[in-house]
Amino acid sequence: MTNLLNRVYEKILLFRSIIFRGDYRYAMLVGFGDANFLEAMRGKNEDGSPSPYMKLNGTFVHFIIIQSLSLFLASLTRALGISDFTIVFYVGSALFFYSLLTIVATALAVLNFASWFDKFD
Incomplete structure (x- = not known):
């Protein structure tokens, strides 16, 4: 039981470090551009x-x-040791491949926004 708790704790620490690192990247992403550019891109x-x-x-x-x-x-x-069940495997695989597609979608959105900044500047 202690071994299981140690593994869960290690995963939580890893998960937390990844989340916080992502927040810093997000702050850097939405912070680029001058005030005039952001004013033009914001608003309804x-x-x-x-x-x-x-x-x-x-x-x-x-x-x-x-x-x-x-x-x-x-x-x-x-x-929890349930990663070998068939349904868990398929749901996990689908979520994994969807998360890979979100990487591509986010990269293209950032590229699109950066190209607008390049044209505006």
Whole structure:
């Protein structure tokens, strides 16, 4: 039992360090650009759709949540010893591949936002 608790504690520490590192990257991401650029990208559109700034924020927050959920569930199922069950394997694999796709989506959203900054500057 102690071995299981030690493994869970190690996974929680790893999970926590990854989450906090992600928060710092997020703060750096939304902080680039001067005030004029951010003013142009923020605010509601006339049709009520989200601004490009909010779309980028939503994409990045979605990325952080999915990555965190994926790591947490992988650690939890491994610590509980249920990672070899078929349904857990398929759900975990689907979540893993979806989390890989969120990496691509976030990278493209950041690239798109940076290209707007390059054109604006």
